[in-house]
Amino acid sequence: MALDGKIAVVTGAALGIGKAITETLLQNGAKVALLDLNETAGKSLMETINKLYGQGRALFLNCNVESEEQIKAALQKTAETFGGVDILCNNAGILNERTWEKTVSINLVGVIRVTYLALEHMSKLTGGRGGVIVNTASMAGIGPLFSCPVYTATKHGVVGFTRAMAGASTTSGYGVRFNALCPSFVQTNLLSTLTSELGQFANLAESTQQLIDKMGILNVSDVAESVLELVTDETKNGEALLVFPKGKNYMTFPSL
Numbered sequence: 001m002a003l004d005g006k007i008a009v010v011t012g013a014a015l016g017i018g019k020a021i022t023e024t025l026l027q028n029g030a031k032v033a034l035l036d037l038n039e040t041a042g043k044s045l046m047e048t049i050n051k052l053y054g055q056g057r058a059l060f061l062n063c064n065v066e067s068e069e070q071i072k073a074a075l076q077k078t079a080e081t082f083g084g085v086d087i088l089c090n091n092a093g094i095l096n097e098r099t100w101e102k103t104v105s106i107n108l109v110g111v112i113r114v115t116y117l118a119l120e121h122m123s124k125l126t127g128g129r130g131g132v133i134v135n136t137a138s139m140a141g142i143g144p145l146f147s148c149p150v151y152t153a154t155k156h157g158v159v160g161f162t163r164a165m166a167g168a169s170t171t172s173g174y175g176v177r178f179n180a181l182c183p184s185f186v187q188t189n190l191l192s193t194l195t196s197e198l199g200q201f202a203n204l205a206e207s208t209q210q211l212i213d214k215m216g217i218l219n220v221s222d223v224a225e226s227v228l229e230l231v232t233d234e235t236k237n238g239e240a241l242l243v244f245p246k247g248k249n250y251m252t253f254p255s256l
């Protein structure tokens with residue numbers, strides 16, 4: 001299978017898109033470290049995974065991407081258990097315009113922090129064997145959602161960080177590809193709890209609902225399938241893959 005022998009780390013792996021990404025990576029032969037702060041959901045998923053794939057294919061690690069210490073420990077445990085890190089999916093994220101500093105801390109700072117710590121294991125410049133990092137951004141990383149400006153800012157930041165790191169990696173020789181995943185609306189808890197998290201922008205919920213009605217809603221499996229493309233296609237570096245219910249296409253950015 002495409003990912004036989006590969007070792008993946010997925011943040012926010014216990015539920016939603018991260019759970020689907022984890023399942024897809026396992027189905028394609030990878031070993032997966034599931035990082036999440038929801039221990040109950042993570043351990044429950046591990047029971048299912050062990051029944052389906054046998055012991056030894058996955059590892060759940062209680063890890064908050066806001067904690068450098070917890071990330072370091074999780075990556076070290078992954079490397080010790082499975083023998084390294086080839087794939088990182090920075091997927092953990094929240095949408096909360098009330099606690100907007102936390103949204104920045106998780107969605108953007110968390111992606112940067114996990115990336116830098118994982119590169120210590122992945123980069124060929126530090127003894128790694130290279131690999132690929134896929135950052136779960138959003139369509140809101142390409143176009144603004146008026147009802148969640150801070151969330152939009154974090155996702156624009158993830159797209160920009162991803163593209164810059166792709167260039168840094170190519171130029172410096174990390175041997176690591178970086179790509180952004182930009183799904184439109186996906187049926188998960190994040191979407192379901194949306195209207196209670198808009199804070200001062202709650203008055204804009206209706207216009208966003210109109211956008212949801214217009215664009216439609218993806219299943220998590222549609223998104224996970226797109227991750228597999230970014231992980232396995234070695235020509236993809238610095239890309240932003242837009243995923244809609246009607247299909248997917250790569251973003252073309254203006255060249256400066």
Ligand SMILES: NC(=O)C1=CN([C@@H]2O[C@H](COP(=O)(O)OP(=O)(O)OC[C@H]3O[C@@H](n4cnc5c(N)ncnc54)[C@H](O)[C@@H]3O)[C@@H](O)[C@H]2O)C=CC1
Nearest residue numbers: 012015016017037038064065092093138185186188189190
């Ligand atoms: N649901 C949607 O419409 C879309 C979601 N996204 C992005 O996809 C990613 C996953 O979101 P969903 O699956 O929809 O959400 P979700 O709420 O269903 O799952 C998020 C997972 O991340 C975990 N998590 C949250 N904060 C964490 C932290 N500090 N450390 C570790 N784990 C943490 C949660 O425990 C949960 O398991 C997020 O980055 C989100 O912004 C992107 C486009 C569309």
Ligand SMILES: CC/C=C\C[C@H](O)/C=C/C=C\C=C\C=C\C(=O)[C@@H](O)C/C=C\CCC(=O)O
Nearest residue numbers: 138139140143144145146147184185207208211
């Ligand atoms: C409300 C956020 C729900 C889930 C967040 C998730 O990341 C999904 C984002 C999905 C789609 C974003 C689409 C962005 C579209 C555009 O940038 C423009 O077409 C927006 C045009 C009008 C925006 C109207 C509004 O924001 O209410």
